[in-house]
Amino acid sequence: RSKDAGGGVFHAYEPQLHLRAEERRVLEMALRGALEKNQLHLAYQPVVNAGTGTLTGFEALLRWTHPELGSISPGKFIPLAEEARLIAPIGEWVLRTACEEAASWNNQVRIAVNVSAEQLHNPGYVAIVANALASSGLRADRLELEVTESVFMREGTGATQTLEKLLDLGIRLSLDDFGTGYSSLGYLSRTRFSSIKIDRSFVQGASKGVKEALAIIRAVVALAQSLGMATTAEGVETEDEHRLVQLLGCNKVQGFYFGRPLPVEEARALATDRAAESRAA
Ligand code: C2E
Ligand code: MG
Ligand code: MG
Ligand code: MG
Secondary structure, three states: OHHHHHOOOOOOOOHHHHHHHHHHHHHHHHHHHHOOOOOEEEEEEEEEEOOOOOEEEEEEEEEEEEOOOEEEOHHHHHHHHHHOOOHHHHHHHHHHHHHHHHHOOOOOOEEEEEOOHHHHOOOOHHHHHHHHHHHHOOOHHHEEEEEEHHHHOOOOOOHHHHHHHHHHOOOEEEEEEEOOOOOOOHHHHHOOOOEEEEOHHHHHHHHOOOHHHHHHHHHHHHHHHHHOOEEEEOOOOOHHHHHHHHHOOOOEEOOOOOOOOEOHHHHHHHHHHHHHHHHHO
16 A cells, blocks of 8 residues: 555645655665664563552563654554564564563563564464563463454454464463454453453543543443453553542553553563562561
8 A cells, every 4th residue: 555655646636645655655664674773672661450559560562763763653653564564573573572571570570562463363473472481481471462352353364263372371361452442242252361451541531530431441340350350451640540440440550650661671670679579578
């Protein structure tokens, strides 16, 4: 698609679209070299127990800093990587790096890695995960893979079986951005998720008094509880939002109120503090 637009066919009547296509082309070219030029790194955002505030783990979030273009947000380059078929090598790098970096941390701290649907449609993905665990030495139950509902949208791609095989490795699965996709709920009974992550839009809405957002969080928490799954509230930015999601029964929380995505050294230090805390307790 970008190739057609890049040819300038839209230019005469859609200058803006052309510009966007041009920007995409530039970004896509730059992204092709990002891995080998060491422009990627991971930031780690704390996930804490909603009741006690204890650190339970981190979510690894990909960062790309280009020497001229500066820092580019994942919201922009991840979809591009997916369309340009670059997500497989980039995703594998993320997984390996997160496993290697977290392997030496306090072994009670979990590490969550985001996985694109495209990666799960590759039958070789299970071997990639097994390999990342083996070569890093990270215990399987410390790794959590975050998938979105979009994984279940294409029938017959074997995604459910791939998820089963991943569970057999002993890792955990969580369902990210829950409620923002277009899937049926049937897959929730087929796949054993440890946790459902409630999207920030619902947390924000509920704290602003939007009745529908509140109703959705209540329903998701009830659904998760009856399926034996935990819930994580995403994007908690204030004390009020924390109180609210705690009151609604969310088990874990994540958001700027508890910590921004951190450089690896700071994440390691936090994980070490956590180890000291639990020894003292
Ligand atoms: P996500 O997996 O839902 O990650 C949470 C996003 O919310 C992160 O944005 C995080 O920085 C942001 N966030 C966390 N707490 C707050 C808060 O309190 N307020 C606000 N406003 N935002 C908060 P980020 O890092 O920009 O990543 C955006 C999305 O890009 C992620 O959403 C995920 O879907 C995708 N992504 C990031 N890293 C990877 C990766 O390694 N692989 C894949 N496939 N996707 C990734
Ligand atoms: Mg996520
Ligand atoms: Mg999320
Ligand atoms: Mg989200």
